[in-house]
Amino acid sequence: MDYTLAIENAPETVPGGTGLLLLHPSIGETDRIDTDFLKTDTDHFLVVSTRTTAREVEQKLEHYDVDESRAVILDSISVERGYSRRRTDHIHYVRSPDDLAGIVEQVRGFLETHDGKLRVSVDSVTEMAYYADVDQAYAATEELLELxxxxxxxxxxHLSKEVHDDETLERFRGLFDGVIDLGVEGDVSYDDGS
Structure with missing residues (x-):
């Protein structure tokens, strides 16, 4: 099963099972790429948010006109920050961004309980590495790609190219089928590693 990609300079379609790495500057405008990815050719999608609350994710989806009825959100920041949270059918929580086992299990649960064309956005691997460490974030990313x-x-x-050294960036690049590189000016390039 192929999925349409509505991302400039990227292939028109990618096969199911594809993992894409979005390299971006720290202040990069990733929302446009993320929401285009989520709203195209999708039956259900999961946003794993280690950076923003579920409410902020909902606001982003609404702003970019993404069908929220297809959305499931995993919020890993609200519990740690002591924000009020209300679990619903489409909003789930883990205790913090370093609960990598919890994040992997939530992704597994989403994939096992939804049918059709499924997409997952992880925003961001950088935060997972910050709260846990690079090795643990790498291992969790490997598990997610296997799922x-x-x-x-x-x-x-998502991975910030300004936070990590070149060795770490190359290490993560090696895990993925394709790399989308977002420049400071908003320009987008794509590399399939070939």
């Missing part, structure tokens, strides 16, 4: 392959889903993983 995508197993269920024929596709994923977009």
């Amino acid at each position: 995508l392959a197993e269920h024929g889903a596709v994923g977009l993983f």
